[in-house]
Amino acid sequence: MTDSLFSPLTLRGTQIPNRVMVSPMCQYSSPDGVATDWHRVHLGSRAVGGAGVVMTEATAVSPEGRISPDDLGIWTQEQADALAPIASFISSQGSHPAIQLAHAGRKASTHRPWDGGGPVSPEERGWEVYGPTDAPWPREESYPKTHALDTDDLEVVVNQFADAARRAHLAGFEIAEVHAAHGYLLHEFLSPVTNTRDDEYGGSFENRTRLVREVTAAVRAVWPDDKPVFVRISATDWLPDRESWDLEQSVRLAPLLREAGADLIDVSTGGIHPDQQITNTGAGYQVQFAESIREETKMPVGAVGKITEAEQADQLIRNDRADLAIVGREHLRDPYFTLHAAEKLGVDVDWPVQYRRA
Numbered sequence: 001m002t003d004s005l006f007s008p009l010t011l012r013g014t015q016i017p018n019r020v021m022v023s024p025m026c027q028y029s030s031p032d033g034v035a036t037d038w039h040r041v042h043l044g045s046r047a048v049g050g051a052g053v054v055m056t057e058a059t060a061v062s063p064e065g066r067i068s069p070d071d072l073g074i075w076t077q078e079q080a081d082a083l084a085p086i087a088s089f090i091s092s093q094g095s096h097p098a099i100q101l102a103h104a105g106r107k108a109s110t111h112r113p114w115d116g117g118g119p120v121s122p123e124e125r126g127w128e129v130y131g132p133t134d135a136p137w138p139r140e141e142s143y144p145k146t147h148a149l150d151t152d153d154l155e156v157v158v159n160q161f162a163d164a165a166r167r168a169h170l171a172g173f174e175i176a177e178v179h180a181a182h183g184y185l186l187h188e189f190l191s192p193v194t195n196t197r198d199d200e201y202g203g204s205f206e207n208r209t210r211l212v213r214e215v216t217a218a219v220r221a222v223w224p225d226d227k228p229v230f231v232r233i234s235a236t237d238w239l240p241d242r243e244s245w246d247l248e249q250s251v252r253l254a255p256l257l258r259e260a261g262a263d264l265i266d267v268s269t270g271g272i273h274p275d276q277q278i279t280n281t282g283a284g285y286q287v288q289f290a291e292s293i294r295e296e297t298k299m300p301v302g303a304v305g306k307i308t309e310a311e312q313a314d315q316l317i318r319n320d321r322a323d324l325a326i327v328g329r330e331h332l333r334d335p336y337f338t339l340h341a342a343e344k345l346g347v348d349v350d351w352p353v354q355y356r357r358a
């Protein structure tokens with residue numbers, strides 16, 4: 001039978017009931033990194049809405065790994081305890097709770113978008129930011145100089161990801177995703193745009209990919225064998241006129257991540273530099289990258305990027321372009337996207353009993 005949007009996907013010992021995943025989307029609403037009722041309702045309603053996987057926003061593995069002072073975190077037990085009932089509720093609705101583990105690197109310590117963005121000073125709850133070198137994010141002159149991480153620091157970062165994954169498992173999450181995209185720390189090490197180091201973590205492809213491979217292996221080591229690990233990457237920097245990260249290197253990376261313990265590559269793009277040149281932003285504009293990685297490596301992939309219609313999501317599964325349709329902004333507009341997609345596609349799925357009379 002041809003796989004469709006409503007066929008299950010099995011990864012390790014985990015069977016996901018359909019191919020719809022709620023993309024990680026920052027809410028910037030966590031005092032001291034602690035999840036609130038907002039997160040319980042936000043994530044819980046998407047599980048009620050039928051998505052097979054409901055993933056948290058980028059969840060910082062350390063205080064300095066947050067994008068903003070209001071980001072979700074899991075570097076303390078208090079934070080994990082606040083996430084546990086959310087994971088439990090998602091599971092009770094037949095969805096799989098997933099968590100994206102993240103470190104923002106040199107793009108950390110910024111204001112929330114609705115507060116204007118830009119760097120947060122130490123006087124405003126900001127902090128020193130970290131990266132592969134001391135070069136700051138180049139959008140504004142006011143961005144602070146970055147603290148270059150040495151090899152001892154990187155060992156700490158790897159352990160922070162592992163500790164966060166351990167807490168996430170005990171909190172009830174069933175899928176862990178390593179965030180290595182969008183110009184954040186792990187992507188900063190992958191891309192020659194930001195990684196100009198001359199040690200074992202810089203220079204060659206092998207060296208630039210070392211940190212993300214180590215982090216993935218560390219997360220896999222503490223994650224249950226029957227539960228999957230995802231890695232989100234930016235498949236291209238969209239910087240064709242300079243040496244940068246591109247699709248060819250992403251294809252080379254995917255099997256290495258599989259060896260490190262990854263079960264699916266969540267394929268996004270961009271974010272490493274404000275000069276990026278995105279040539280097309282139409283419907284499904286990033287699917288081509290997921291499709292290429294899947295075709296070249298035979299590794300399961302998730303596709304993301306302006307997936308807004310039921311038929312569009314179904315076709316990318318049916319046409320073997322991706323294994324998961326990762327839907328972001330459409331889930332903000334419609335928490336019940338998956339249930340509405342089933343109706344449009346003529347698929348009989350169970351609605352919550354509380355809503356059936358509608």
